[in-house]
Amino acid sequence: ETGVTQTPRHLVMGMTNKKSLKCEQHLGHNAMYWYKQSAKKPLELMFVYNFKEQTENNSVPSRFSPECPNSSHLFLHLHTLQPEDSALYLCASSQDRDREWSSPLHFGNGTRLTVT
Amino acid sequence: GQNIDQPTEMTATEGAIVQINCTYQTSGFNGLFWYQQHAGEAPTFLSYNVLDGLEEKGRFSSFLSRSKGYSYLLLKELQMKDSASYLCAVLDSNYQLIWGAGTKLIIKP
Numbered sequence: 072e073t074g075v076t077q078t079p080r081h082l083v084m085g086m087t088n089k090k091s092l093k094c095e096q097h098l099g100h101n102a103m104y105w106y107k108q109s110a111k112k113p114l115e116l117m118f119v120y121n122f123k124e125q126t127e128n129n130s131v132p133s134r135f136s137p138e139c140p141n142s143s144h145l146f147l148h149l150h151t152l153q154p155e156d157s158a159l160y161l162c163a164s165s166q167d168r169d170r171e172w173s174s175p176l177h178f179g180n181g182t183r184l185t186v187t
Numbered sequence: 188g189q190n191i192d193q194p195t196e197m198t199a200t201e202g203a204i205v206q207i208n209c210t211y212q213t214s215g216f217n218g219l220f221w222y223q224q225h226a227g228e229a230p231t232f233l234s235y236n237v238l239d240g241l242e243e244k245g246r247f248s249s250f251l252s253r254s255k256g257y258s259y260l261l262l263k264e265l266q267m268k269d270s271a272s273y274l275c276a277v278l279d280s281n282y283q284l285i286w287g288a289g290t291k292l293i294i295k296p
Contacts, residue, residue, distance in 0.1 A: 075229070111195065111288055111289075112288055113191065113285075113286035113287055113288050113289075114230075114274070114276075114286040116283075116284070161229070161230070168282075172217065172218075172278060172282040173217075173218055173235060173237070173278070175220065175232035175235065176222075176230075176232070176284075177229075177232070178229035178230045178231070179229055180227070180228055180229045181229065
């Protein structure tokens with residue numbers, strides 16, 4: 072149990088579908104992140120929220136849309152995805168990103184997404 | 188550009204010692220992290236080094252040389268459960284985490 076819960080664990084969707092990934096953290100952290108992990112590639116940071124405010128969007132295509140209603144919950148809305156978007160999507164949390172930059176990330180187990 | 192290099196895969200024997208290297212070229216340096224990731228699971232934090240030298244935590248130790256842009260993770264008395272990927276990540280001058288692609292460690296009996 073990592074304190075960060077992601078649902079669903081697995082998701083198969085067609086290119087015309089709309090789906091959402093959910094992340095919830097029970098650690099009292101103030102920063103939340105979405106990462107994309109593809110085989111044999113470095114983790115790619117997608118979005119960062121600090122105190123519910125989006126602070127980073129790393130040139131992510133608009134077919135990925137994040138939402139952070141409060142410091143404990145984070146969503147990633149998906150629509151009209153491409154097969155190359157198939158990957159493991161990891162959510163993470165940490166203490167205040169601006170002041171506690173040495174604070175380690177706590178990751179969820181990820182959602183394995185397959186786009187057909 | 189910024190770059191983190193680590194071996195793609197390593198194999199070691201149960202009970203032995205293995206050293207996983209990580210070299211980095213980044214714009215500035217504010218610390219280096221090691222994470223462990225078992226297949227299908229979340230990466231979990233192992234260590235953070237910001238000063239040169241060796242830090243030991245039980246069977247795991249992490250070393251840093253800032254002048255050489257080099258770190259290693261040392262695993263002693265290997266156990267089968269140590270089979271996992273080990274991710275190296277550097278915090279650059281803008282406090283952005285730069286990640287390596289990870290080293291898959293296979294432990295054989």
